[in-house]
Amino acid sequence: MQVSQKYSWYVSAGLLALTGMVFSSLGSPQIAVANFSENQLTPHLVAQKIKTLTIVFPTRADSTDLQNKADNVAVFLSKELKMPIKAQVGDDTAAVESLRANRADVAFLSSRSALKAEQLANSRLYLAEVRKNYSGRYTYNxxxxxxxxSQLKSKNSPKATLEQLRGKTIAFTSPTSGSGFIFPVSELVKQGFVPNRDRLENFFGKISYGGNYSKALDAVVRGQADVAVVSEYALFSPYLAAQNRDKVRILHKISGVPAHGIAIDDDVPVLIREKLINALLKLNKSENNQLLTSLYNSTELVRIDHDRHLRPVKEALKNVGIDP
Incomplete structure (x- = not known):
């Protein structure tokens, strides 16, 4: 067995640990652990020495007082798991690096950062966030x-609609944004307007990068750009001021952008991982839900399959010409 820097497993008398799957009366799978006295000649798992689990909560534009809110979630999870949980705040890049360097065990991540965490740290997404303003529950537009x-109109096909953008001024969010760059450029590639991200200037008259949703939208509101690309939830506060909502409209939608999720490092033992997932799912309950919504305005966490959830962003990156 490979020894992790974060966990040590101790097995009494050199005997093997025995685990099994059982089903509750509701039919849901649960982990069962064999528990025998040390003088019995049967498999026995004596103990599992666990240190602190560290969770990284990345900063986002719509999150305020995040450290305090993350600490409250950590206190809740600590009580559920009966072990210390530490909350750290940093951006997505720092979160992925912490997973890679074994300074963190869990992180809330965007889809592209989750791919990077898989590549560098062998971490995987197990849960995805749900928001009220996500069109696809845990995917969005x-x-x-x-x-x-604007004289630009939604046509009867994506190709006809996007053809109108030829020679126009566009405000992307940033070159790393999923909904604000990768997915819209992927759509342009699929429709045959550009071969990859490096030939955008051959289609658009002028290209700018706002740096965030608010600035990209402001470029449209102020007449500095003919079109901007953002996430669907950026049409609401705090990204777009209420008085500007009626100054813009949606020309075209691309569905299926994967929601942010919770990645868990492969060093976390299966039993602890399942306990953590179950504890996080308890944040969906009404009595605990405010702890979840206060973080990033998500209302629910749902189990997802890592590969299936991230497949759309992998395909979009390939179309755009960006390595995952």
Whole structure:
């Protein structure tokens, strides 16, 4: 057995640990652990020495007082798991690096950062966030936004709609944004307008990068860009001021952008991982839900399959010409 820097397993008298799957009366799988006295000649798992589990909560534009809110979640999880949980705050890059360097065990991550965490740390997503303003529950839309009075119109096909953008000024969010760059450029590639991200200037008249959703949308509101690409939830506060909502409209939607999720490092033992997932799912209960919604405005966590959830962003990156 490979020894992790974070966990040590101790087995009495050199005997093997025995685990099994049982089913509750509701039919859901649970982990069963054999528990025998040391003088019995049967498999016995004596103890599992666990240190602190560290969870990274990345900063986002719509999160405030995040450290305090993350600490409250950590206290809840610590009580559920009966072990110390530490909450750290940092951006997605820092979260992935912490997983890689074994300074963290769990992280809330965007889909692209989750791919990077898989590549560098062999971490995987087990849960995804649900928001009320996500069209697909745990997927959402990337949208092309134009001024309300724009002559650009939604046509009967994506190709006809996007053809109108030829020679126009576009405000992307950032070159690393999923909904604000990767998915819309992938759509342009699929429709045959550009071969990859490096030939955008051959289609658009001018390209700018707002740096975030708010600035990309402001470029449209102020008449500095004909179109911007953002996430569907960026049409609401705090990204777009209420007085500007009627100044823009959606020209085209791209569905299926994977929601942010919770990645767990492969060093976390299976039993602890399952306990953690079950504890996180308890944040969906009404009496605990405010702890979850206060973080990133997500209302629910759902189990997802890592590969299936991230497949759309893998395909979009390939179309755009970006390594995962």
């Amino acid at each position: 990337s949208i092309f936004v134009v001024p309300s009075n």
